[in-house]
Structures are given as structure tokens and as C-alpha cells.
Amino acid sequence: MTPHINAKKEDIAETVLMPGDPRRAKWAAENFLDNARLVNEVRGMYGFTGTYKGNPVTIHGSGMGMPSLSIYANELITQYGAKTLIRIGSCGAMQDDVKVRDVVIAMTATTLSTPSRGIFKELNFAPCADYGLLENAVTAARDTGAQTHVGGIYSSDVFYDERPDLNELMMRHGTLAVEMEAAELYLVAARHKARALAICTVSDHLITHEALPPEDREQSFGDMVEIALHAAFG
Numbered sequence: 001m002t003p004h005i006n007a008k009k010e011d012i013a014e015t016v017l018m019p020g021d022p023r024r025a026k027w028a029a030e031n032f033l034d035n036a037r038l039v040n041e042v043r044g045m046y047g048f049t050g051t052y053k054g055n056p057v058t059i060h061g062s063g064m065g066m067p068s069l070s071i072y073a074n075e076l077i078t079q080y081g082a083k084t085l086i087r088i089g090s091c092g093a094m095q096d097d098v099k100v101r102d103v104v105i106a107m108t109a110t111t112l113s114t115p116s117r118g119i120f121k122e123l124n125f126a127p128c129a130d131y132g133l134l135e136n137a138v139t140a141a142r143d144t145g146a147q148t149h150v151g152g153i154y155s156s157d158v159f160y161d162e163r164p165d166l167n168e169l170m171m172r173h174g175t176l177a178v179e180m181e182a183a184e185l186y187l188v189a190a191r192h193k194a195r196a197l198a199i200c201t202v203s204d205h206l207i208t209h210e211a212l213p214p215e216d217r218e219q220s221f222g223d224m225v226e227i228a229l230h231a232a233f234g
């Protein structure tokens with residue numbers, strides 16, 4: 001038990017998939033895992049554990065933003081022994097050739113700040129994906145037929161952004177997309193020697209202002225769950 005997770009230690013698997021939305025954790029567990037059971041519901045942040053091809057897997061919500069994800073990632077790794085954490089989320093495209101529905105796999109994530117800022121202080125530590133997970137995820141994503149982009153993303157502290165100059169700067173430096181969690185996931189994983197990866201589907205476009213139609217969201221999310229499971233288990 002931790003302040004935010006009331007599962008027993010043995011109820012959390014070493015491999016954890018983390019969607020932002022807890023209801024998505026429920027949907028993914030019901031549709032992709034065998035024998036899925038609810039293991040956490042503190043604050044409505046559902047966690048489910050089951051198996052995929054015989055491998056134990058937990059699917060646990062992260063909430064929105066780095067402070068929320070940081071709480072769950074810290075507790076899952078340090079108190080429950082999670083060793084592989086894969087974010088499955090959405091992002092806003094920042095390049096013309098990154099389209100709505102495409103898959104973005106983050107090698108690294110730029111930030112203005114993260115909850116780890118107070119630890120690193122003057123150091124600009126580079127958050128970095130686990131290469132083995134990244135390689136498996138790229139193969140799995142291309143196998144689904146999805147257009148797949150691999151590179152740097154931006155983990156923002158705000159959804160309602162008032163700094164178009166920063167977005168422009170990052171676009172000019174090839175940043176693929178913006179979301180709100182990956183950098184802190186990579187930093188927490190690095191601190192505790194866990195493996196981490198963020199896989200996102202493009203739900204909206206910062207240049208064209210196109211958005212993924214609601215009826216396509218479930219399919220895109222399901223594809224990401226499959227990519228994440230293949231990344232974890234090869």
C-alpha cells in the first residue's frame with residue numbers, strides 16, 4: 001500500500017502500461033489482457049493486472065501532467081518493483097509530415113521544467129527512452145501499418161499554452177509533437193534503473209488544427225496497447 005495505490009505488492013506486475021485516462025486502463029485491460037482484475041481504485045485512478053500471452057501485465061492510469069505521472073511512476077517502481085513502464089498516450093503534432101492518427105515514439109523529451117527539476121538543479125539531464133523497448137516498439141508500430149515517427153517530443157506543463165514562440169522554436173528544431181508526461185517518466189525510470197518508453201498517437205495538430213475524430217480514438221488507442229505489449233515482450 002502507498003498513499004495512492006491500495007494494491008498488495010504481488011498485485012502489480014513488473015511490466016506496467018500507463019495511459020493518462022484511468023478509464024482507458026480499464027478498457028485496455030478488458031480488451032487485451034487475460035484474467036484482468038482491478039488492483040487499484042484510489043482517487044478513481046484504476047489499475048488492472050492480468051496476463052498477455054502468459055506474461056503478467058499491469059495497466060495503470062497516470063493522470064494528466066508530469067506531477068501526477070511522477071507520483072504513480074515513483075510508487076510503482078520503488079514500492080511495487082515495476083521494472084518496465086510504457087506510457088500510451090496522445091499528443092499534438094508539431095511538424096507538417098506528422099499527421100493525425102500517426103504514431104510518435106519518443107527518443108527524448110524537452111521540457112521547461114519537471115518534478116525532477118529540484119533534484120537536477122543546474123543540470124540539464126537528458127531524458128532518454130530505453131533503446132530495447134524503443135526498437136521493439138518501432139517494429140511493432142510499423143507492423144500495424146501506422147505511419148511511425150521516432151524522435152524528440154515536448155513534455156509541456158500546460159495544455160492551454162500561451163507561448164507560441166516556444167512552440168515555434170521547438171518546431172524549428174525538429175520536435176515531433178507535444179504531450180505532458182514523457183520527460184518525467186524517463187527521469188524517474190533513470191533514477192531507479194527501470195526501463196521506460198512513451199508511445200503516443202497524434203490526436204490533434206498544432207499547425208493544421210485538425211483533430212482525430214472521436215470514432216477513431218478507440219482504434220488508435222487499441223493499436224497503441226498492442227504496440228506497447230509487443231515492445232515489452234518482443
Ligand code: HPA
Pocket residue numbers: 090091092156158159178179180203204
Ligand atoms: N498539448 C499538450 N498535450 C497534448 C496535446 C497538446 O496539444 N494533444 C495531446 N496531448
